[in-house]
Amino acid sequence: MKIAIVCYPTFGGSGVVATELGIALAERGHEIHFITYKQPVRLELLGNNIHFHEVHVPEYPLFHYQPYELALSSKLVDTVRLYDIELLHVHYAIPHAYAGYMAKKMLQEEGIFIPMITTLHGTDITLVGKHPFYKPAVNFSINMSDVVTSVSEALKQSTLEIFDIKKEIEVVPNFIDISKYSQEYTDCQRSLMANDDERIITHISNFRKVKRIPDVIKVFYKVQKEIPAKLIMVGEGPEKEYAEQLCDELKIKEKVLFLGNSTEIDRILCFSDLFLLPSESESFGLAALEAMINKVAVVSSNVGGIPEVNKEGISGFLTEVGDVEGMASKALKILGDDAELEKFKENAFKTATKFDIVHILPLYEEIYEKAYKSR
Numbered sequence: 001m002k003i004a005i006v007c008y009p010t011f012g013g014s015g016v017v018a019t020e021l022g023i024a025l026a027e028r029g030h031e032i033h034f035i036t037y038k039q040p041v042r043l044e045l046l047g048n049n050i051h052f053h054e055v056h057v058p059e060y061p062l063f064h065y066q067p068y069e070l071a072l073s074s075k076l077v078d079t080v081r082l083y084d085i086e087l088l089h090v091h092y093a094i095p096h097a098y099a100g101y102m103a104k105k106m107l108q109e110e111g112i113f114i115p116m117i118t119t120l121h122g123t124d125i126t127l128v129g130k131h132p133f134y135k136p137a138v139n140f141s142i143n144m145s146d147v148v149t150s151v152s153e154a155l156k157q158s159t160l161e162i163f164d165i166k167k168e169i170e171v172v173p174n175f176i177d178i179s180k181y182s183q184e185y186t187d188c189q190r191s192l193m194a195n196d197d198e199r200i201i202t203h204i205s206n207f208r209k210v211k212r213i214p215d216v217i218k219v220f221y222k223v224q225k226e227i228p229a230k231l232i233m234v235g236e237g238p239e240k241e242y243a244e245q246l247c248d249e250l251k252i253k254e255k256v257l258f259l260g261n262s263t264e265i266d267r268i269l270c271f272s273d274l275f276l277l278p279s280e281s282e283s284f285g286l287a288a289l290e291a292m293i294n295k296v297a298v299v300s301s302n303v304g305g306i307p308e309v310n311k312e313g314i315s316g317f318l319t320e321v322g323d324v325e326g327m328a329s330k331a332l333k334i335l336g337d338d339a340e341l342e343k344f345k346e347n348a349f350k351t352a353t354k355f356d357i358v359h360i361l362p363l364y365e366e367i368y369e370k371a372y373k374s375r
């Protein structure tokens, strides 16, 4: 099929999922057109059946806010016409489902009927989407989608609680491509990061409030008092400065490495022992899954879709949000003993294999076919 994928091009989980999905669909012979304001970070190869179309928003001084939705829907209309696109798949409802619906309506006027699949990712529902200033438009565009999918059962339930949804929501979990992990990195450079006797704890996120970054630092503070350890913080965002300040105050600066955004997180995860994800809310926790496939155990909060990914006592542990003491003690339980750590690492990998793309891609293909036939 010829599919247009609309997503955020940034390091956020929804953009990563959309990009990896597009790449995998292209490998299966579909023609994929990414439509967004910048080339997606994980999209390296463009080719015969993988294209990128930039949405450009011209600046005009009259506008206090430049109308991105307008530019996006116009770009969608042009691209559909030019490449005979058969289907739109928009990731993250805001404002993509809204712009996608407008494009669909414009195209309908000229006799082109194009189905739109909307994938809900998390904060588009639980944080941003439910704000009263956005809610009516988000509710409307979800209901106007031909198919709605959610990345976890928990997110589906939240969507049904928060909005007045008339459509069936199909749960299609996020995924990872296990074939990429069949050979371990031969150049996994652990020694650059830590001494042999030190455990490596990692956190990867966009450093927003919802990730509870201070909890990561506080948990690590407690752990490093008991065992030799290093903390690797990957990502950029509003909470980063405070996190660095907190490390300074707690006098653990030399044990914490802030690496910024990275396109090579597997190279960092390959030498990590434990992943910390203490989020306030999390629809799925893709970063935890990526850690698990790299044989990294996970200590996380027990919210949203995380329990669908991180399995209590198997791939790691789950505690209440904000339970720093509990997280530190679970972390020590995993890290304190070599055999225990090895067991959790192996089980984290096994648990992650259930989310192999080979199981998930056909679900999307089935949805696409059904939506196309019933257009």
Ligand code: GMT
Pocket (backbone or CB within 6 Å): 011, 012, 013, 014, 015, 017, 092, 121, 122, 123, 126, 151, 174, 206, 208, 210, 281, 282, 283, 284, 285, 286, 287
């Ligand atoms: O993690 C973020 O805050 C970014 C956000 C996004 O949309 O890019 O992530 C959401 O979507 C990811 C991919 O489906 C999920 O794995 C994350 O759990 C979800 N984030 C939240 O719900 C906070």
